[in-house]
Amino acid sequence: MHVVVIGINYPPEVAGIAPQTxxxxxxxxxxxxxxxxxxxxxxxxxxxVFPDHRRSGFNLEVLDGVRVVRxxxxxxxxxxxLIRRVIYDGSFALxxxxxxxxxxxxDAYLYVGAQPAVAASTALVARIRxxxxxxxxxxxxxxxGAAVGVIRxxxxxxxxxxxxxxxxxxANAVLVLTEGFAEELIRHGMNGxxxxxxxxxxxxDSFRPTTTRAETRRRHGLDPxxxxxxxxxxxxxxxxxxxxxxxxxxxxxxxxxxLVGDGPERPAIERSAPADRMCVLPxxxxxxxxxxxxxxxxxxxxxxxxxxxxxxPSKLMTYMAAGLPIVASVHTDSEAARLIRRAECGLVxxxxxxxxxxxxxxxxxxxxxxxxRLGAAGHAFAEREFNRSRVVAAQASILESLASVPERQTxxx
Numbered sequence: 001m002h003v004v005v006i007g008i009n010y011p012p013e014v015a016g017i018a019p020q021t022x023x024x025x026x027x028x029x030x031x032x033x034x035x036x037x038x039x040x041x042x043x044x045x046x047x048x049v050f051p052d053h054r055r056s057g058f059n060l061e062v063l064d065g066v067r068v069v070r071x072x073x074x075x076x077x078x079x080x081x082l083i084r085r086v087i088y089d090g091s092f093a094l095x096x097x098x099x100x101x102x103x104x105x106x107d108a109y110l111y112v113g114a115q116p117a118v119a120a121s122t123a124l125v126a127r128i129r130x131x132x133x134x135x136x137x138x139x140x141x142x143x144x145g146a147a148v149g150v151i152r153x154x155x156x157x158x159x160x161x162x163x164x165x166x167x168x169x170x171a172n173a174v175l176v177l178t179e180g181f182a183e184e185l186i187r188h189g190m191n192g193x194x195x196x197x198x199x200x201x202x203x204x205d206s207f208r209p210t211t212t213r214a215e216t217r218r219r220h221g222l223d224p225x226x227x228x229x230x231x232x233x234x235x236x237x238x239x240x241x242x243x244x245x246x247x248x249x250x251x252x253x254x255x256x257x258x259l260v261g262d263g264p265e266r267p268a269i270e271r272s273a274p275a276d277r278m279c280v281l282p283x284x285x286x287x288x289x290x291x292x293x294x295x296x297x298x299x300x301x302x303x304x305x306x307x308x309x310x311x312x313p314s315k316l317m318t319y320m321a322a323g324l325p326i327v328a329s330v331h332t333d334s335e336a337a338r339l340i341r342r343a344e345c346g347l348v349x350x351x352x353x354x355x356x357x358x359x360x361x362x363x364x365x366x367x368x369x370x371x372x373r374l375g376a377a378g379h380a381f382a383e384r385e386f387n388r389s390r391v392v393a394a395q396a397s398i399l400e401s402l403a404s405v406p407e408r409q410t411x412x413x
Contacts, residue, residue: 001403002034006122007112010039015234017138020200021112027392029065037068038096043075045234045263071095089117097121107403114139116164123170132172132402139311147306148237201391202321209294216295227255230296233315235263240304246354248277293322301328305351320378325371329357345378
């Protein structure tokens with residue numbers, strides 16, 4: 001099978017959707033499929049092109065058997081406004097679509113991400129090539145933009161949502177991460193037979209620590225005796241990590257609050273963080289991250305109050321795979337809260353409420369047996385639901401079933 005994948009994020013990015021896309025592409029390549037990945041220069045979540053990729057123009061490299069075509073596009077240093085997001089999405093969609101048309105004709109085209117303009121570009125390429133296309137939707141972009149204040153006017157929200165969902169209805173199949181996403185798309189006219197709920201995955205074998213808790217903490221300059229509360233991943237607007245800095249200021253447990261990652265809100269978080277209670281580390285390699293999570297006592301997840309109909313954060317699956325108990329400051333109706341309740345792997349408190357977050361952390365730190373039970377439940381759930389080999393095989397099966405569709409059947413709504 002020959003597959004062309006179009007998506008704005010890919011390794012060496014380590015946050016967000018990039019590792020998930022790489023897992024699928026590498027799986028396809030390993031079984032003998034011919035895979036092209038059309039993507040942008042790596043830049044997320046810092047919104048700065050990585051130093052090793054700043055040469056201009058187009059670049060072609062091979063990663064794990066996947067031909068990765070990196071195209072130039074406009075990457076704003078501060079992506080917080082709607083116009084900057086439109087330029088970001090649109091510039092990549094235009095150049096990636098033209099690039100895909102220059103590649104050999106695929107048996108199937110796959111869009112991955114949360115950028116409707118890129119999905120529309122993929123749809124156009126597939127229509128011109130008269131082949132099927134699949135949308136793997138990482139987030140509902142307009143809902144997410146409204147939740148963090150990027151899109152404010154209700155009429156504009158409705159208009160953009162209508163356009164977004166119309167694009168996905170054109171796909172031959174749509175992969176979504178949660179039942180909530182599927183229900184939202186069906187409410188807006190999506191044919192339910194096209195929808196497949198396939199969660200993201202985790203490499204369960206990669207969470208085996210290589211050293212002791214004490215040695216890991218010393219390596220990163222952390223006190224081996226203090227309780228360690230750890231948050232990993234992007235530090236952006238959606239995360240609302242100000243609640244963590246405020247809770248750390250009020251914390252009486254003697255804990256170290258550790259943020260591992262980067263993003264546009266990192267400078268503001270560092271300025272407001274209590275220096276004796278909170279520290280920030282850059283992104284770590286997977287082995288180092290496994291060691292650090294094994295050396296932690298509680299995993300932290302935060303989202304802003306308005307983040308409800310949004311994707312399950314990838315860090316949540318990572319915490320569960322690592323066997324850590326979770327304290328989540330998220331909306332009780334959010335996808336993250338639903339998953340934590342289903343897995344029985346942590347505590348959910350009201351978002352943007354520092355005192356409630358502080359008290360939940362203290363409650364878990366005072367009960368080691370409960371922490372072990374919650375962590376074990378999360379790990380068992382991740383093994384059942386997020387096992388990488390099963391998830392990517394399911395995704396590949398959907399692609400393969402469409403790749404064999406006769407040409408005349410691929411271009412309908």
